[in-house]
Amino acid sequence: MTGALAETEDDALWAAVADPTRRRVLDALLERGEATTTTLAEGLPVTRQAVAKHLVVLDRVGLVAGQRSGREVRYAVRPERLDDAAAAMARVAAQWDRRLARIKRLAESVQAEARIDFQHRQGEAR
């Protein structure tokens, strides 16, 4: 399958954003633009160590990128990877749009048939 590599990447991305705390870390980082582990932990109900662990996971899938500045690492969100996650959701939505369109056509053709049957029977009854 040509999509295999892309799928594996998507899977890691999903696993990374599936954790609610990691989503909060991402949200906090989005709000600040750029932050260190310490400043992020100040605004969240988790320890600095926990934030550091979550940042490693997010970094691994490319959702955030860290830049060393002196003794600290400053993290920022990489918007292009967020777009990937949004695109994956859009694909699921598009799939339901296609299915709903088919349901509509099926139901409306059944309804049209029922209407023709009804008119037929009325014609015969007359």
Next chain:
Amino acid sequence: MPATSVEREIFIEAPPEIVWGVITEPEQISSWFSDDADIEPRSGMDGTLTWKPGGRGGEVEADLVVPIRVVDAEPFRRFSFRWNHQQGVEPDESNSALVEFRLIEEDGATRLKVVESGIDAVAHDVESSTRYRAEHEDGWEKHFAELLDYLASNAGRAS
């Protein structure tokens, strides 16, 4: 952050009774969803959706059998099921996605809403392959349009 659920809806010029049949009867499900369906619209019932090689599954190499469990079935109003969990595993929020249909009657027609949630719980296995399938479905859609046209022209001739 992107939410892990999607919500879509469509307006259908047919009453809920007809739409209910299309979304819950196996023969009809295999006309818009999978190639084969084994399903009974009763709460707690286990069933399967099957995609076949050369069918709507596009490039699946062998039969892809996706287990589903009906959660809620209220005739003409609500139908929901969990899917994409591993075969033989009890489906819950952690290992399956939830699909919920709502049928809302509007002057003899139907507004059909669908919400799929918990997509992140299954993204690592079957959902990614259904996503892959979706990208190969367009050819089939054309066939379906042709079939409908054929049925419509024949119905016209018969009456």
